[in-house]
Amino acid sequence: MDSNPRVCVMGEDVGHYGGSYKVTKGLATKFGDLRVLDTPIAENSFTGMGIGAAMTGLRPVIEGMNMGFLLLAFNQISNNCGMLHYTSGGQFTIPVVIRGPGGVGRQLGAEHSQRLESYFQSIPGLQMVACSTPYNAKGLMKAAIRSENPVVLFEHVLLYNLKERIPDEEYVLCLEEAEMVRPGEHVTILTYSRMRYHVMQAAKTLVNKGYDPEVIDIRSLKPFDLHAIGNSIKKTHRVLIVEECMRTGGIGASLRSAIIDNFWDYLDAPIMCLSSQDVPTPYAGTLEEWTVVQPAQIVTAVEQLCK
Amino acid sequence: MALICNARSRAARLLPQALSALPVIGRPNAPKSQASLGNEPGRRLASARAGESVSPLSDECSNQVLDFPGGKLMFSPDMRFLSGSTGERVSCYRVLDDNGHRISDNSFQELSEKVAVKMYRDMITLQVMDTIFYEAQRQGRISFYLTSTGEEAINIASAAALSNEDVIFPQYREPGVLLWRGFTLQEFANQCFGNKSDYGKGRQMPIHYGSSKYNYFTVSSPIATQLPQAVGAAYSLKMDKKNACAVTYFGDGGTSEGDFHAALNFAAVMEAPVIFFCRNNGWAISTPTSEQFRSDGVVTRGQAYGIRSIRVDGNDALAVYSAVHMAREMAVFEARPILIEALTYRVGHHSTSDDSTKYRLVDEIEHWRSSRDPISRYRWWLERNGWWCDDAESELRSSVRKELLQAIQVAEREQKPALGELFSDVYDIIPSNLREQEQFLRHTVKKHPGDYPHNVPA
Numbered sequence: 178m179d180s181n182p183r184v185c186v187m188g189e190d191v192g193h194y195g196g197s198y199k200v201t202k203g204l205a206t207k208f209g210d211l212r213v214l215d216t217p218i219a220e221n222s223f224t225g226m227g228i229g230a231a232m233t234g235l236r237p238v239i240e241g242m243n244m245g246f247l248l249l250a251f252n253q254i255s256n257n258c259g260m261l262h263y264t265s266g267g268q269f270t271i272p273v274v275i276r277g278p279g280g281v282g283r284q285l286g287a288e289h290s291q292r293l294e295s296y297f298q299s300i301p302g303l304q305m306v307a308c309s310t311p312y313n314a315k316g317l318m319k320a321a322i323r324s325e326n327p328v329v330l331f332e333h334v335l336l337y338n339l340k341e342r343i344p345d346e347e348y349v350l351c352l353e354e355a356e357m358v359r360p361g362e363h364v365t366i367l368t369y370s371r372m373r374y375h376v377m378q379a380a381k382t383l384v385n386k387g388y389d390p391e392v393i394d395i396r397s398l399k400p401f402d403l404h405a406i407g408n409s410i411k412k413t414h415r416v417l418i419v420e421e422c423m424r425t426g427g428i429g430a431s432l433r434s435a436i437i438d439n440f441w442d443y444l445d446a447p448i449m450c451l452s453s454q455d456v457p458t459p460y461a462g463t464l465e466e467w468t469v470v471q472p473a474q475i476v477t478a479v480e481q482l483c484k
Numbered sequence: 485m486a487l488i489c490n491a492r493s494r495a496a497r498l499l500p501q502a503l504s505a506l507p508v509i510g511r512p513n514a515p516k517s518q519a520s521l522g523n524e525p526g527r528r529l530a531s532a533r534a535g536e537s538v539s540p541l542s543d544e545c546s547n548q549v550l551d552f553p554g555g556k557l558m559f560s561p562d563m564r565f566l567s568g569s570t571g572e573r574v575s576c577y578r579v580l581d582d583n584g585h586r587i588s589d590n591s592f593q594e595l596s597e598k599v600a601v602k603m604y605r606d607m608i609t610l611q612v613m614d615t616i617f618y619e620a621q622r623q624g625r626i627s628f629y630l631t632s633t634g635e636e637a638i639n640i641a642s643a644a645a646l647s648n649e650d651v652i653f654p655q656y657r658e659p660g661v662l663l664w665r666g667f668t669l670q671e672f673a674n675q676c677f678g679n680k681s682d683y684g685k686g687r688q689m690p691i692h693y694g695s696s697k698y699n700y701f702t703v704s705s706p707i708a709t710q711l712p713q714a715v716g717a718a719y720s721l722k723m724d725k726k727n728a729c730a731v732t733y734f735g736d737g738g739t740s741e742g743d744f745h746a747a748l749n750f751a752a753v754m755e756a757p758v759i760f761f762c763r764n765n766g767w768a769i770s771t772p773t774s775e776q777f778r779s780d781g782v783v784t785r786g787q788a789y790g791i792r793s794i795r796v797d798g799n800d801a802l803a804v805y806s807a808v809h810m811a812r813e814m815a816v817f818e819a820r821p822i823l824i825e826a827l828t829y830r831v832g833h834h835s836t837s838d839d840s841t842k843y844r845l846v847d848e849i850e851h852w853r854s855s856r857d858p859i860s861r862y863r864w865w866l867e868r869n870g871w872w873c874d875d876a877e878s879e880l881r882s883s884v885r886k887e888l889l890q891a892i893q894v895a896e897r898e899q900k901p902a903l904g905e906l907f908s909d910v911y912d913i914i915p916s917n918l919r920e921q922e923q924f925l926r927h928t929v930k931k932h933p934g935d936y937p938h939n940v941p942a
Contacts, residue, residue: 185723211723217753222712222746229713229730232701233651233720256706257713265694265702266685267909302910325912353915400917 584864737768
């Protein structure tokens with residue numbers, strides 16, 4: 178926002194309140210309440226507003242207070258955001274960033290635990306990325322704002338408290354690239370967002386048991402970084418996908434399909450995919466824990482895959 | 485600079501007149517001390533408490549005053565429900581009577597002969613264009629069409645009152661605005677035929693025009709989605725302090741959409757320079773307005789959101805022109821939204837996929853087509869000024885018709901967009917997965933040429 182006066186933020190309570198997860202804290206005092214705009218509660222409409230502003234030359238960052246609320250904005254996101262560059266014959270661009278916290282939190286109930294990446298992944302014209310560390314959050318956010326395409330940036334409710342030393346100076350990460358978290362030889366584990374941490378925890382156990390997992394944070398949910406993923410599969414020949422999406426129609430489902438299409442010959446075993454069950458996320462703590470993939474399951478899956 | 489000063493003083497002169505004519509505006513809002521084009525930090529950040537309402541009460545009745553978020557107000561021991569309707573309907577502004585005579589002592593925005601004649605010429609062009617494209621659809625030459633018959637005055641007069649910098653967010657029954665700005669008949673035809681020269685590159689149905697050159701945003705089929713987008717554009721214009729506003733058009737049916745509600749609400753809260761222009765033509769496909777809402781039309785809703793609103797006779801070109809002209813000045817120089825409800829009638833069917841005689845009386849349609857025609861009414865006024873005559877009329881109609889038939893022929897013969905255009909513009913740069921899909925398609929077409937159209941360039 179400092180370097181480009183066209184960047185603005187809009188969403189509910191992003192202004193003086195600083196955002197429900199304090200992502201925009203301090204921005205309204207610094208940039209004024211026009212550039213950091215508090216909107217009334219109407220997701221479809223403020224997303225539409227962001228689209229109109231983008232078509233007229235601004236670069237809005239639209240915040241959904243929780244990703245799940247963006248289901249109300251599905252019409253604007255699908256029919257207009259994704260499509261207008263195409264249907265206008267390239268005359269109008271929509272360089273918006275749509276972002277917000279999503280995923281399963283701590284007992285937030287079903288409506289606040291949605292995985293929107295499942296629903297949005299099919300929309301043509303959109304790009305989707307998921308950040309997972311303070312370092313990649315900064316780099317991906319900058320890249321998303323600078324992109325001429327509409328980008329949906331998925332943050333996770335439980336990752337906002339992560340602390341990490343990151344460079345003060347500017348850096349931009351590539352929106353379409355995956356991140357190599359831990360190189361290895363035995364198995365390729367593909368994951369993103371919060372599940373990366375469950376995978377890394379499982380990796381510790383696996384290493385103790387003598388396995389050498391390669392962990393890739395795919396980051397780019399649409400399109401997939403098939404280059405990095407392919408290179409890994411060609412090395413290990415075994416794939417485990419760990420995701421928070423539901424079993425049906427999630428990122429894992431599409432990723433499995435893409436791997437089969439492109440790297441079938443390199444697989445020594447069927448692709449395994451650990452996902453949440455096809456149930457609304459329950460409130461009770463124990464039930465909620467059972468619906469999210471846990472490190473122990475990941476360890477078991479790798480052992481099975483590498484038999 | 486001079487232009488802006490003149491406009492402001494004219495606005496200042498006409499504004500009290502316009503406002504006093506309407507009983508619904510009692511006290512004007514506390515005026516802002518500076519022009520409202522700027523990014524005012526202000527009431528919102530300054531107050532840590534819930535905001536005060538704009539019109540403060542006098543101190544006299546302090547023992548009958550209640551204090552709640554939103555401000556002070558009087559309380560009453562009598563339980564009285566506000567009626568759902570005001571009894572008397574909001575009156576409708578018109579300048580010309582049904583025969584094109586000036587209803588005397590009305591104020592209206594004067595027109596030069598040049599602008600007045602161009603308005604008429606464009607209304608006729610729009611009418612002829614609609615007739616011929618409709619026929620072309622019936623002949624199977626284009627797949628779909630949608631006319632603006634009966635709404636020519638709305639289309640052209642509103643466009644004439646705006647500047648070319650004002651950004652337009654149309655619904656789909658406003659091609660006249662694009663026509664006014666300079667879109668040619670050939671360009672219209674190209675879009676309808678979805679050929680190589682279509683600016684939309686053949687990606688949209690006919691009548692889904694769009695032109696970045698003329699600040700006319702590509703038509704998108706879902707109803708009322710353009711309303712919040714227009715508010716966003718107005719927000720952008722306000723941030724850039726431009727001498728321009730956003731204008732969005734929609735029908736009576738569109739006012740039922742959630743986006744209508746939120747857009748008006750946002751625009752009011754954000755003080756965005758946007759004109760909401762409602763074409764209340766009585767019908768939303770087969771739904772008459774009596775089944776669309778129970779309010780007194782659309783104009784009363786503006787007040788509910790705190791938006792200055794007016795109802796005009798949409799078939800009176802001079803009234804539409806004046807109202808839009810004034811609305812634009814208020815929107816731009818006071819940074820506020822305006823709602824205009826233009827009453828009119830949809831003389832044609834909803835589209836070529838509709839036969840409206842199935843749900844409305846043929847007599848009703850004929851009545852509006854002939855005795856309430858906006859074009860004839862305007863022509864009589866024009867002729868009385870000595871600015872038009874029968875010869876000019878027949879000459880115009882035949883030349884437009886000829887030009888259209890020619891444009892259709894050219895558009896029809898023009899090549900379709902190339903195969904590559906199926907994959908371009910989805911993103912700014914074609915990503916690898918789409919490139920793969922394109923290769924696969926090219927390969928398939930090459931292998932089975934008999935199964936694919938041969939008039940599509942590679």
